[in-house]
Amino acid sequence: MADMTILWWYWLSFGLVLIGVELFIPSFTIIWFGLGACFVSLVLLGFPGISLSAQLFIWTAASVLFTFLWFRLLKPRMIDRTTAGMSHEAILGETGMVIKSNTSPVEKGKIRFTLPVLGADEWDFTSSDVLALGDNAKVSGIDGHVLKVNKQ
Numbered sequence: 178m179a180d181m182t183i184l185w186w187y188w189l190s191f192g193l194v195l196i197g198v199e200l201f202i203p204s205f206t207i208i209w210f211g212l213g214a215c216f217v218s219l220v221l222l223g224f225p226g227i228s229l230s231a232q233l234f235i236w237t238a239a240s241v242l243f244t245f246l247w248f249r250l251l252k253p254r255m256i257d258r259t260t261a262g263m264s265h266e267a268i269l270g271e272t273g274m275v276i277k278s279n280t281s282p283v284e285k286g287k288i289r290f291t292l293p294v295l296g297a298d299e300w301d302f303t304s305s306d307v308l309a310l311g312d313n314a315k316v317s318g319i320d321g322h323v324l325k326v327n328k329q
Contacts, residue, residue, distance in 0.1 A: 213240030
């Protein structure tokens with residue numbers, strides 16, 4: 178059986194392929210295995226005589242370490258930019274479609290947005306206008322958990 182020698186650029190190619198796969202399967206875990214393979218290629222540049230079993234161990238350890246560092250240290254420090262700290266001015270002017278009409282100006286209706294607004298795609302609303310099912314309405318304010326809207 179022929180001696181199997183794994184060169185540094187094999188690991189680099191493997192790592193880049195894994196990182197590229199992350200673009201098509203966005204699980205945000207495959208990238209850490211790709212970075213682990215790239216790390217093995219750097220180790221092989223400095224120490225070219227490392228055995229295959231040691232290379233596999235380094236790849237596994239580096240992948241686990243990168244994954245651990247991401248999920249335990251770096252990711253928790255990231256701010257959730259979808260809802261945290263958004264003021265009500267951020268939703269003023271958003272347009273949605275009425276999915277439950279209000280039969281009078283004092284009754285609540287329900288409006289749906291194509292993209293979530295402050296973390297939800299459906300909101301209760303009040304309006305000085307009587308809005309029918311399917312009408313488009315624009316957000317003019319917010320009162321607690323109820324939007325104030327005007328017919329568009």
